[in-house]
Amino acid sequence: MADEVILLDFWPSMFGMRCRIALAEKGVKYEYKEEDLRNKSDLLLRMNPIHKKIPVLVHNGKPVCESLVILHYIDEVWSDKCPLLPSDPYQRAQARFWADYIDKKFYDLGRKLWTTKGEEQEAAKKELIDSLKLLEGELGDKPFYGGEKLGFLDIALVPFYTWFYAYETFGNFSIEAECPKLIAWTKRCLEIENVSKSLVEPQKVYDFVLQLKKALGIE
Amino acid sequence: MAKEVILLDFWPSLFGMRTRIALREKGVEFDTREEDLSNKSPLLLKMNPIHKKIPILIHGGKPICESLIIVQYIDETWGHESSLLPSDPYEHAHARFWADYVDKKLYPALRTLRYSTGEAQEAAKKEYIECLKVLEGELGDKTYFGGERFEYVDVSLIPFYSWLYGLEALANLSIKEECPKFVAWAERCMQRESVAKSLPDQYKLYEFHLERKKKLQTQ
Numbered sequence A: 001m002a003d004e005v006i007l008l009d010f011w012p013s014m015f016g017m018r019c020r021i022a023l024a025e026k027g028v029k030y031e032y033k034e035e036d037l038r039n040k041s042d043l044l045l046r047m048n049p050i051h052k053k054i055p056v057l058v059h060n061g062k063p064v065c066e067s068l069v070i071l072h073y074i075d076e077v078w079s080d081k082c083p084l085l086p087s088d089p090y091q092r093a094q095a096r097f098w099a100d101y102i103d104k105k106f107y108d109l110g111r112k113l114w115t116t117k118g119e120e121q122e123a124a125k126k127e128l129i130d131s132l133k134l135l136e137g138e139l140g141d142k143p144f145y146g147g148e149k150l151g152f153l154d155i156a157l158v159p160f161y162t163w164f165y166a167y168e169t170f171g172n173f174s175i176e177a178e179c180p181k182l183i184a185w186t187k188r189c190l191e192i193e194n195v196s197k198s199l200v201e202p203q204k205v206y207d208f209v210l211q212l213k214k215a216l217g218i219e
Numbered sequence B: 001m002a003k004e005v006i007l008l009d010f011w012p013s014l015f016g017m018r019t020r021i022a023l024r025e026k027g028v029e030f031d032t033r034e035e036d037l038s039n040k041s042p043l044l045l046k047m048n049p050i051h052k053k054i055p056i057l058i059h060g061g062k063p064i065c066e067s068l069i070i071v072q073y074i075d076e077t078w079g080h081e082s083s084l085l086p087s088d089p090y091e092h093a094h095a096r097f098w099a100d101y102v103d104k105k106l107y108p109a110l111r112t113l114r115y116s117t118g119e120a121q122e123a124a125k126k127e128y129i130e131c132l133k134v135l136e137g138e139l140g141d142k143t144y145f146g147g148e149r150f151e152y153v154d155v156s157l158i159p160f161y162s163w164l165y166g167l168e169a170l171a172n173l174s175i176k177e178e179c180p181k182f183v184a185w186a187e188r189c190m191q192r193e194s195v196a197k198s199l200p201d202q203y204k205l206y207e208f209h210l211e212r213k214k215k216l217q218t219q
Helices: A014-025 A042-047 A067-077 A089-115 A118-139 A152-171 A180-190 A202-216 B014-025 B042-047 B067-077 B089-115 B118-139 B152-171 B180-190 B193-198 B202-218
Strands: A005-009 A031-034 A056-059 A062-065 B005-009 B031-034 B056-059 B062-065
Touching: A005 A014, A005 A042, A014 A067, A014 A152, A042 A056, A056 A067, A062 A067, A062 B089, A067 A089, A067 A152, A067 B089, A089 A118, A089 A152, A089 A202, A089 B062, A089 B067, A118 A152, A118 A180, A152 A180, A152 A202, B005 B014, B005 B042, B014 B067, B014 B152, B014 B193, B042 B056, B056 B067, B062 B067, B067 B089, B067 B152, B089 B118, B089 B152, B089 B202, B118 B152, B118 B180, B152 B180, B152 B202, B180 B193
Parallel strands: A005 A031, B005 B031
Antiparallel strands: A005 A056, A056 A062, B005 B056, B056 B062
16 A cells, blocks of 8 residues: 655745655655645644644654654655665764754754844854854765765755845845855755755745745834 | 773763763763863863763764764664664654653753743743643653653653752752652653663752852852
8 A cells, every 4th residue: 555645844944845855865755735834734733733833744644743853754764765864873973963953053043134133133143154164164075965965964954045045135144155165065956856846946935034024023 | 892982971961861871771881071061171172062062972082962862873883682762763753753852842941940030930830840741641651651661762851850859949849749650750760770870869969050050140
């Protein structure tokens, strides 16, 4: 009997994009369900009663929540092709460490760039640039974080690229100027069809953030 | 020849306790280096330049940071006959989700509870109990979160039991009354040598906290 795979998602979510890429890499057929986060579906509330957030992967009726947990799950279930995590425990720990670092830093810092001004915004900008530089350093001379091919950390990071244009415009800076190697890496990722078809356009994200600012009453 | 295992630790740390338990569950021989967090060693700063925090596991000279990542590394490297994580991908994802819940929800509530007073403390108390009740619901009638087996979620949560006395003294919060199932589960865990050896004396922990609070207030 065929697997039933549903992804509860929200189009601008970097966390949702991670899951889209992983499912595509593994060649998994799934149903994409767009959630309205101001009017969450019964299915979402049932499948993720704890956090009430997307993404949620529903596999044969059973939910998996939290994007990095979902990536691990996808890797373990569809293990016959495209391993996302390396097999060596130390390399796995490194990939997990940096994905955890991204989750601890990027979302909140990025959010500060479009919700704050003045000193607070400048501080967030500086910290975000420093964090991006650290990740750039971690890449080194490799084509991808996964080595020759896309891996767990590439998939965890690349969706944030779709928010760079918004961050740069609101923060008045250029990520390419600060981290050219990182942008070169994103361009390599975008050449992979499974990545480019899973990511949304930066201009659309920017328009979405403008709308969100208006709705939240932020200047 | 077996590679050297060193744990950079700090005895009151809940995160350090997790790693001690995991190493002991697997019967791994390790050296503990106690860190003075007001005067971090060059080794700590070299091994964790990003976060500059403990615990850090150093295996054959290579560092692994972040307690849950360390526990996963320990599980993947040693004692494959006695896994801390379930082999079934769905159960595995479930375990990851709940350990993440402990970090995202329970720990911040504890931190606020420890340092706040008045209304803020009352709110934190409520939040802490709610989180424990959710965890109690997840435990259900099982012996451990892993069923009959002491596993990943048990390891990630049991250190919080070391605050049983502290919360009563500090915030007039009787966890025994509010969450009896949690206490019953914790007492079962404490029967395990790996846990009993890894958790500090509760009175010592509370005294240490009082001293630290005093120091912070006079700074």
